[in-house]
Amino acid sequence: MFQAAKQASRTRLNGKDDESMHVESSSSSYRLSLYDKPPLFDVTVEEFETSALDRLRILAEIESSAARNRSWDETKQVTITQCGKYLPLNSNSASGIDLQAERRKDQVGHFALRLAFCRSEELRRRFVKAETTLFKIRYETDDSSERRAFLDSKDFHWISVSTEEKNEYKQQLSHFVSAKSEAEFTNEPFYKVKWTTIIDLVEKRRVFLKSGFAYVPAKEQASIIYAAFEERLEAALLATSRAIPLVDEDTRLNPILDNLAQGFTAGVPSDWVGSSETTGEGITADMVDSLAKQHFPLCMRMLHQSLKKDHHMKHFGRLHYGLFLKVLGLSIDEAIAFWRKSFAGGPGADKFDKEYRYNIRHSFGLEGRRMNYPAKNCLQLHSAHEAGCPYRQLENSPENLQSALLSSYSAQGLTLNDLPEIMSQVKKKAYHVACTRVFEITHARYVKKGEGLGDGESVTHPNQYAARSIELEKEVKMETD
Template identity: 65%
Template sequence: MFKGGEKKFTLNDSGSPHVVQHGFLKYPTRLNFYDDAPLFDISIEEFETAAIDRLRILAEIESSAARNRTWEELKTVTNAQCAKYLPLNSNTAKNNDIESERRKDHLGHFILRLAFCRSEDLRRRFIKAETTLFKVRYEGDVFSEREQFLNSRDFNWVPVTKAEKQEHWNELLSSYHGSKIEAERRKAFEAEKYYKVKWTRVPDLVEKRRVFLAGGWAFVPGREQSSIIYHEFEVHIEKALEITARMLPRLDEDTRLMPILDNLSQGFLAGISSEWSNPAGENADELKAEMIDDLSKKHFPMCMRTLHDSLMRDNHLKHFGRLQYGLFLKVLGLSVEEAIVFWRKSFSRITDDKFNKEYKYNIRHSYGLEGKRANYPAKSCLQILTPGPSDHGCPYRHYSVENLQSALLSTYSHRGLTSADLPEIMAQVKAGHFHVACTRVFEITHSSRGVKKGEGIGGGESVTHPNQYAARSMELDKPQVEGEAMVIEA
């Protein structure tokens, strides 16, 4: 599966690693049941990229379900995420490396199998998200390519003959859902093809009474054929995950893979975010130390607002809280010179000599100006959600119910959040969807800026990084500020 020293690893059908020769797979269609493991060599970097980009999409699918989005809304958001992180173009697309796209899709699926096979809960969530992704792709696929995919597999359905259809005519017609106009419905029914499958393969259609049952068989109209395919996909992935789980202990000896898989399995907790960077040094010239307090009240997510308030109250922050908040401000656009001014003013109870000796070096170090001169990124929601001291964790996860509700009202009441909004937010918290709760708070507190429920930080995307939250909030505020300035000048 990846290159490491002289060995080249891949995954066999059970999901366990073994050494192989160079291989190459063709992908005739975009739709894939992922029957065969990828048989090609990759680097650790490609391993991580393929998995993380796919996990971004699956995490957003689960977030959409938690936010009760309609099917059409979910499709819109999922397609937008796929276009950004995991594009799959049709065979007729020009100027696209179709093989490379499908290879990445194939690879990412199998890597996430390894990450999410290790518990019943992870398997259940992975199967649900993957099946939803398959449904979105199936509905949006080109008809000819979808037919090519269906013809490439044996779905073990039996076409219903004309004689059988005639025999059960009345029963089939009564269960047929179509136009409310009887003449149109009957005409569509007469032209409809039917397939027989064991009723256990279409439980959703049985539940909705959309099929006729006879002798243990379900008579499925062609328009409902997709239900057979979706159920087949779900069962196929479930069996594959169970096999992979039994084989996973073989990977324990590989110290390179297990940490990556451990991190990936946490991906549903807060979505997946790339290292957030400040595009082209935006705000670098305009963000000053004296502006931070006001910005925190208007634009900071609750985790950073909590750190800021603690700093203002105590004139001090513990090391990890200081590191987390300092990197957040750095990426927000605060220069190192202004950062030194900000922290010196905030640490007002100590002398200049103590500040210069114990804190100034660390500030410059976080900007890559001391030590190994690394450009440290700000922490993402996933990193912040990792259990730790309450002064630098995620309030939605680490606060008690009572404290969280009080903190939400005291922090955001001036931005339009009321007690009537709390039940919806707390329901997401209790379900473990912490980043969804934060996203909903963003929507509520920015409704006056035109943000509607379900839009998230834009395009339906959920909050996955504190800087993402703050940057979007500041961006939404700019048009109004500029408009007000124009009115004053006039």
């Protein structure tokens, strides 16, 4: 694992590919993988980070599904949809697809996240749970012949129960199969494993126990495989945690790994850089108040309300809110007009031009370093000490948070009855899940519970929330016109 990590940190400057860069292990032979062999090829830092982030999008959505009590079918569908976007992985029977590239990305992303999530018992537990769920979904949706070939290629430490042994325990084993005749029972495979490896089946009384072994019918075979995947991954993570101090020497990997480790808390943010792509048109200063009441997430809505009340805003509030509005579609001229109007009764014209106009132009890349700064995502707002995520900052003041939610969204359908569900997510520190649930409640005419922004995706960026809200409203208007 360490060798793969060190190789993953090497940057290839020539940009060329070669035969050694393909996945060279049995892991690439099938869509399913136990990740028992680390990839031993050169990986650029960019590929390392991109592969990890795209995989983390899937795992974060899986954990979000658990937090939102989605059914297995709902979780499965959401995961399949997200995998189609960020982590496609086709069977060998697929044609016209670069299977090696897909499996290379799958392998790199998995092992990169091992480095990020091996550092504490809590992170390891969450990683194993999410990865096991992803494996289960892939197992259930895999091509049957390829799945059988994969199983035959691995040793799952099960013992095939002989006909003689089956007949010896026929009375007990017959309870676990639907055989209607002697021949059907004889042809029904059973596997014998240590009972401690399949606790879930033991708890549900779906196996026969004898002398420390569980007799598992073929229809329950998947449980043995899932347990083996989970057990091996737990052991691998512990081994990785012992080697991680060596990786800490690499200053290029550490910031990436630290950022990845926070992904379960805020999800993996999308990059929102162009307003015209999200809203379809620019907005004016006079439109902001109306948009705030209808389409803004709580973080930006509270900043807007504070600005209207005080006609002033501290530096980080102006920074976060200003960048949000810029990406939403507020041009530089409209931004200056908006802030000048918002500060009415505050600083005079000369003071405004001296103290605020420059900063507004700076955020648009027109002054100073001339960088076109992006808006802050949820992960960045979670770590902000000022003007950050209200779900996080008001976590220890539940009354204030509930009051803010009701005052902000009661006109859009949020009621007292909705608060316990939202607050339960806040207590779990699943802040982006709480925000997503608010979106679902306030957009109930467009999306159903569990659908998130419409396709199961959770909120990971304030502009993502606002842009999707505006988009849904436009879609309804187009349908009714």
